[in-house]
Amino acid sequence: GLPVYVAGFGQGSGPIWLDSVTCTGNESTLASCGHLGISVTLSCNHDEDSGVRCSGTQVVAARLTNSISHTSGRVEMYINGQWGTVCDDGWTTGSSTVVCRQLGLGNRGTFARYGSAQSSVPIYLDDVICIGSEANILACRHLPIGSHNCGHSEDTGVTCFGLYDAEIRLVGG
Secondary structure, three states, X not given: OEEEOOOOOOOOOOOOOOOOOEOOOOOOOHHHOEOOOOOOOOOOOHHHXXXXXXXXXXXXEEEEEOOOOOOEEEEEEEEOOEEEEEEOOOOOHHHHHHHHHHOOOOOEEEEEEOOOOOOOOOEEEOOOEOOOOXXXXXXXXXXXXXXXXXXXXXXXXXXXXXXXXXXXXXXXX
């Protein structure tokens, strides 16, 4: 894909978790690229937010918001130049897993309620049902984009796990 620099998709808000990211193009997740570590960085501003415009594939941008952790939050999607939410109707563990994997935040996810009646962004997806192996959230079963019967109090969120899974065993004791 082609890089998009200087907040080409709009400036984000909240913590900036990655800085000085360098990828070769062969990584399967953003976390697999070189970077200074996953933590809140103070050396960047949101006017430096980066993105990517893919060619030959359907662009499916997603993010997690409204949380102090980069591995949990309200699920939002970027469609037609605007961020919007996903309703929790029909949401499954498989749906959470797909979002976490899509974002490069691990291979497992669980549902977390992040609804708020205060949101003014559109609701893009409803009745999302994933089995867990889909490449991205739009590959799951759902109502047509923009069609829903819910309010923002039903916005779905996820908590992701498995990014740094390690097997631990005790020996000699």
